[in-house]
Amino acid sequence: MFMNKPAHQGSELPWHQDVGEGWGLDANPTITVWTALDAATREKGCMQLVPGSHQLGVVNPQHFLSAEDQARCAPPERVVYLEAEAGEAVLLHNLLLHRSGTNTTDQPRRAFSAAYMDAATRAVATGRAFPVIFGQGALRPASP
Numbered sequence: 001m002f003m004n005k006p007a008h009q010g011s012e013l014p015w016h017q018d019v020g021e022g023w024g025l026d027a028n029p030t031i032t033v034w035t036a037l038d039a040a041t042r043e044k045g046c047m048q049l050v051p052g053s054h055q056l057g058v059v060n061p062q063h064f065l066s067a068e069d070q071a072r073c074a075p076p077e078r079v080v081y082l083e084a085e086a087g088e089a090v091l092l093h094n095l096l097l098h099r100s101g102t103n104t105t106d107q108p109r110r111a112f113s114a115a116y117m118d119a120a121t122r123a124v125a126t127g128r129a130f131p132v133i134f135g136q137g138a139l140r141p142a143s144p
């Protein structure tokens with residue numbers, strides 16, 4: 001995913017985990033590598049997260065948290081702002097609760113985010129596999 005928050009723009013991304021039925025996968029991804037392409041500061045809508053929240057399991061398979069879940073799982077006193085320099089990469093457990101705000105500055109805030117899945121993961125709608133990029137058979141076309 002390319003995360004793009006242009007100067008004085010960008011939408012708020014509500015509290016969520018990088019898992020859920022909306023992804024259309026038969027297994028949840030396990031880890032996301034998020035890389036800052038520009039500096040991500042509070043003013044630029046950097047990520048916010050709840051340390052330890054990956055231990056809660058899947059809070060809402062529909063992806064975004066309800067107001068009740070947000071009050072229970074992401075109370076303001078537990079929220080940490082994750083500022084990053086351009087080029088810094090962050091490993092996120094896919095169950096970690098996170099969100100991000102809007103960019104109120106004159107500079108863009110862009111990031112590249114890749115979610116990694118077990119090679120056995122299939123698309124629910126088609127049953128198809130995804131390209132394997134690590135280990136045996138990596139970068140060869142998937143067999144049917």
Ligand SMILES: O=C(O)CCC(=O)C(=O)O
Pocket residue numbers: 003013018032034045046047098099100101111113
């Ligand atoms: O960069 C952001 O604003 C949010 C990133 C995010 O939610 C993700 O990579 O899963």
